[in-house]
Amino acid sequence: MKREITYKEAIAEGLAITMRTDENVVILGEDLVGGVGKGDDSLLDAWGGPFTVTKGFVKEFGLERIFDTPISENAFIGASIGASMIGLRPVVELMYGDFMGVCFDNFLNQAAKQRYMFGGAQKNPITVRTTYGCGWREGAHHSHVNYSLITHIPGWYVVAPSTPYDMKGCLISAIRNDNPVFVFEHRLLYDKKGVVPEGDYELEIGKGDIKKEGKDITVVAIGGTVNMAINVASKLENENISVEVIDPIWLAPLDEELILKSVEKTGNLLVVDEDNPRCSVATDIITLVAEKGLDYIVSKIKRLNCPNTPVPFSPVLEDEYMITEKKIEEAIKSVLK
Numbered sequence: 001m002k003r004e005i006t007y008k009e010a011i012a013e014g015l016a017i018t019m020r021t022d023e024n025v026v027i028l029g030e031d032l033v034g035g036v037g038k039g040d041d042s043l044l045d046a047w048g049g050p051f052t053v054t055k056g057f058v059k060e061f062g063l064e065r066i067f068d069t070p071i072s073e074n075a076f077i078g079a080s081i082g083a084s085m086i087g088l089r090p091v092v093e094l095m096y097g098d099f100m101g102v103c104f105d106n107f108l109n110q111a112a113k114q115r116y117m118f119g120g121a122q123k124n125p126i127t128v129r130t131t132y133g134c135g136w137r138e139g140a141h142h143s144h145v146n147y148s149l150i151t152h153i154p155g156w157y158v159v160a161p162s163t164p165y166d167m168k169g170c171l172i173s174a175i176r177n178d179n180p181v182f183v184f185e186h187r188l189l190y191d192k193k194g195v196v197p198e199g200d201y202e203l204e205i206g207k208g209d210i211k212k213e214g215k216d217i218t219v220v221a222i223g224g225t226v227n228m229a230i231n232v233a234s235k236l237e238n239e240n241i242s243v244e245v246i247d248p249i250w251l252a253p254l255d256e257e258l259i260l261k262s263v264e265k266t267g268n269l270l271v272v273d274e275d276n277p278r279c280s281v282a283t284d285i286i287t288l289v290a291e292k293g294l295d296y297i298v299s300k301i302k303r304l305n306c307p308n309t310p311v312p313f314s315p316v317l318e319d320e321y322m323i324t325e326k327k328i329e330e331a332i333k334s335v336l337k
Contacts (some may be wrong), residue, residue: 029093112155169203
């Protein structure tokens, strides 16, 4: 019988495997230990971060490899970049992706540029884990989708897995990579279950996946929208509409060949992206097709983003703001009309 675990459990398994196989892997973040004292039996009750992903880790790996940090993202991101330059492989938990703003110099000018400026001689194996996505009623400071910001910066690898299987394999690959990697985890996926093999496995960096084959239209969906796109594709089969769902998985490097081959087959394209529309990953993918695959398009190209505003706190407005299956279905039909 195939084993199913949650997206959150897959993250924990990936972290634990890399820590067991490489003593240089360390974890930093806020409330990982929950403030308990060294040698205290209450280590068993350590919080494991705000989302309890690493609960129990400090008991196995000790306070020498699990570090509680001050509420100063700029400080612990900077410390992690330095640690990555002297042989450690830090995995940093940045509680919310929105918080990258307070440490953006470290992302833009330090982690991304060190290896390039040293001609490849300097390794920077830092992995930053962060959450993203609205729907939690947490307002604009805790709900934004901003993977486009990091994807824009040369030097960063960026991944936004949509399944527990992809998450575990990509996270292991990320931590073992000698370059900076940003791992975006959609909070609405944390409790989603999927088939995940036990043990150690890596997924190829920069390789996307066809989540559902089709022939009428290509839907490139990212992270939290992938499962919605699959559900819509299954529903539209009853209307004789065949939808191919592509999950890039890695936003940098991007699997351009996978996307272009799918568009060549279907002749139509919709990109579903929860980020704001201006300078988004959706815009980048549409530009790719316009430059290298426009001859394949028989109808039109369309993108579906969230509005170009901050995420509203009002539940009614947030529901209107979010991408839904209904919006995806309407967008597909508008392309094929």
